[in-house]
Amino acid sequence: MQTYTFPSYDFIPPPELNGGQSPRYRVAIVGAGPIGLAAAIDLAGRGIECVVLDDDNTVSHGSRAICWAKRALEVLDRLGVAERMVEKGVTWQSGKVHFGDRALYRFDLADDGRQRFPAFINLQQYYTEEYLVDRALAMAEIELRWSSKVVDIEATDDGATLRVETPDGSYDLAADWVIAADGARSQVRRMMGLDFVGRVFEDRFLIADVVMRADFPKERWFWFDPPFNPDQSALLHMQADNVWRIDLQLGWDADPEEERKPEKVVPRIERMLGPDAAFDLEWTSVYTFQCRRLEKFRHGRVLFAGDAAHQVSPFGARGANGGLQDVDNLAWKLALVVKQQAPEALLDSYDSERVQAADENILNSTRATDFISPKSAASRAFRDGTLDLAIDWPFARELVNSGRLSRPATHTDSPLNGPAIDAAVRPGAPCPDAPIRSAVPGGDMADGWLLDHLGGGFAVLCFGAEVAVSSGLDTLADDAIPIALLSVGAAPGGPGTSVVDIDGQLARQFAGGAPGSTFLFRPDQHLCASWDSGDVAAVRAARDHACGGRMDR
Numbered sequence: 001m002q003t004y005t006f007p008s009y010d011f012i013p014p015p016e017l018n019g020g021q022s023p024r025y026r027v028a029i030v031g032a033g034p035i036g037l038a039a040a041i042d043l044a045g046r047g048i049e050c051v052v053l054d055d056d057n058t059v060s061h062g063s064r065a066i067c068w069a070k071r072a073l074e075v076l077d078r079l080g081v082a083e084r085m086v087e088k089g090v091t092w093q094s095g096k097v098h099f100g101d102r103a104l105y106r107f108d109l110a111d112d113g114r115q116r117f118p119a120f121i122n123l124q125q126y127y128t129e130e131y132l133v134d135r136a137l138a139m140a141e142i143e144l145r146w147s148s149k150v151v152d153i154e155a156t157d158d159g160a161t162l163r164v165e166t167p168d169g170s171y172d173l174a175a176d177w178v179i180a181a182d183g184a185r186s187q188v189r190r191m192m193g194l195d196f197v198g199r200v201f202e203d204r205f206l207i208a209d210v211v212m213r214a215d216f217p218k219e220r221w222f223w224f225d226p227p228f229n230p231d232q233s234a235l236l237h238m239q240a241d242n243v244w245r246i247d248l249q250l251g252w253d254a255d256p257e258e259e260r261k262p263e264k265v266v267p268r269i270e271r272m273l274g275p276d277a278a279f280d281l282e283w284t285s286v287y288t289f290q291c292r293r294l295e296k297f298r299h300g301r302v303l304f305a306g307d308a309a310h311q312v313s314p315f316g317a318r319g320a321n322g323g324l325q326d327v328d329n330l331a332w333k334l335a336l337v338v339k340q341q342a343p344e345a346l347l348d349s350y351d352s353e354r355v356q357a358a359d360e361n362i363l364n365s366t367r368a369t370d371f372i373s374p375k376s377a378a379s380r381a382f383r384d385g386t387l388d389l390a391i392d393w394p395f396a397r398e399l400v401n402s403g404r405l406s407r408p409a410t411h412t413d414s415p416l417n418g419p420a421i422d423a424a425v426r427p428g429a430p431c432p433d434a435p436i437r438s439a440v441p442g443g444d445m446a447d448g449w450l451l452d453h454l455g456g457g458f459a460v461l462c463f464g465a466e467v468a469v470s471s472g473l474d475t476l477a478d479d480a481i482p483i484a485l486l487s488v489g490a491a492p493g494g495p496g497t498s499v500v501d502i503d504g505q506l507a508r509q510f511a512g513g514a515p516g517s518t519f520l521f522r523p524d525q526h527l528c529a530s531w532d533s534g535d536v537a538a539v540r541a542a543r544d545h546a547c548g549g550r551m552d553r
């Protein structure tokens with residue numbers, strides 16, 4: 001690759017190989033891909049030590065995820081890497097859909113109201129992983145072990161023992177909890193005799209990352225049946241370093257080895273970009289894909305996350321984005337269980353919530369795949385008819401599916417949800433961000449974002465600073481599992497006010513912000529309960545319920 005130099009991380013012989021006593025680890029994470037690394041950072045931020053084992057000594061080879069969605073960026077911001085990603089990546093929120101040689105319509109993914117992060121940025125997965133590794137290396141709670149392949153696992157009721165193979169020999173490592181984040185070909189999954197349920201799609205796609213200076217806008221351009229790739233589809237997207245991602249559907253009969261040869265790839269790209277386009281090939285591969293998942297993500301003390309737990313087609317960018325939401329969901333629960341502040345049964349809600357989210361992702365990505373590559377004459381006729389209509393009729397555009405792009409799951413039926421008032425944000429939904437103003441040390445006021453203030457613990461948002469204080473919500477910050485108070489006041493610096501709703505967006509998002517209305521958020525910033533008026537006992541009970549019934553009363 002000409003635009004990226006792969007880092008090489010050293011293998012450091014662990015004490016177990018030097019005759020040292022192997023400690024029993026609280027949490028072992030198999031896989032230092034984006035999901036394993038994010039899990040380690042999230043747990044470390046909650047004071048949980050963990051060891052991460054990866055069979056490689058660098059970041060993801062070649063071109064994989066490029067689109068990082070707003071919710072994933074919000075999670076990655078909490079983990080300390082989003083700023084670097086946004087700075088390096090390409091921000092976009094609109095796109096264009098083509099059919100044959102016609103441009104059908106443009107779409108815009110802009111959210112209602114002002115948001116800190118854009119709908120998407122495009123950044124090569126290796127950069128994201130590199131930034132996560134840098135962050136992990138700076139955290140004392142994380143031990144990263146490269147060139148360390150997990151070759152066996154013995155799971156018991158109180159943990160698991162992993163057999164680890166390294167350049168200097170093998171050793172056993174025991175842990176109370178294991179997060180299997182070892183990717184789509186998960187060996188932990190195979191070693192535990194588990195399998196996926198779902199569909200394998202019979203289609204092949206060529207990915208070509210090319211380096212070029214081009215006038216295309218920073219948008220997602222999708223083609224159905226374009227003249228340069230008849231009867232198939234194509235996608236064009238800009239990434240960092242003037243690298244452009246081109247996806248060309250090849251069909252099932254294509255020979256993957258033949259199709260990735262430069263002498264086959266270059267003419268295909270010239271047909272797409274025109275004979276005068278000057279480009280260099282950065283990376284090519286041919287892929288096929290699956291939409292499937294494990295039946296359960298929790299197997300006793302072994303928890304599956306990311307591609308090890310579920311796989312989707314790349315249409316919709318739901319793979320890594322979904323995996324990061326697994327981490328967001330899992331880390332706070334596992335941290336509470338490890339600290340013995342919540343029962344192990346809390347982790348069953350990781351299973352039920354993220355299985356529901358995976359099903360949503362699989363459904364969306366399966367539908368997109370069926371629309372993009374129809375497998376019967378009837379589906380093809382429906383698709384082409386829909387596309388013909390879409391040029392003039394907005395209703396038909398709703399039916400065009402070139403990949404419904406990643407959205408965070410709302411855990412409407414979560415067992416952790418509590419009571420709810422009639423508000424746009426329902427229990428189980430992630431908190432929408434909003435611009436706020438708050439006091440900073442020294443007494444000045446600064447503009448910021450709601451999600452920064454929610455942070456990574458329980459937090460209660462109460463409209464009306466005086467009512468928040470008079471009902472005693474400020475005392476919840478002293479609990480063993482603290483609940484931070486965000487009281488929304490009218491005037492900067494008013495008594496008890498912690499945030500000011502700068503332009504009314506916060507009130508619009510939360511039922512008009514009626515005085516006294518109170519919203520309790522979980523540590524993953526999903527709403528767990530809401531009330532017309534704040535009541536300390538009710539808020540505590542909802543927090544305890546969301547912790548699976550607390551153990552440290």
Ligand SMILES: Cc1cc2nc3c(=O)[nH]c(=O)nc-3n(C[C@H](O)[C@H](O)[C@H](O)COP(=O)(O)OP(=O)(O)OC[C@H]3O[C@@H](n4cnc5c(N)ncnc54)[C@H](O)[C@@H]3O)c2cc1C
Nearest residue numbers: 031033034035055065066067150182183306307319320321
């Ligand atoms: C063409 C393509 C485009 C994509 N585009 C997007 C996109 O735009 N947006 C998006 O969100 N997702 C996208 N994805 C999906 C995304 O790449 C994956 O979802 C993501 O990499 C999953 O991360 P992970 O950490 O779960 O697994 P991986 O990234 O596969 O990481 C697994 C890690 O485990 C290690 N490992 C494996 N076995 C062992 C073992 N036995 N012992 C120790 N370590 C082991 C591996 O070396 C690796 O480092 C795309 C995927 C493809 C193929």
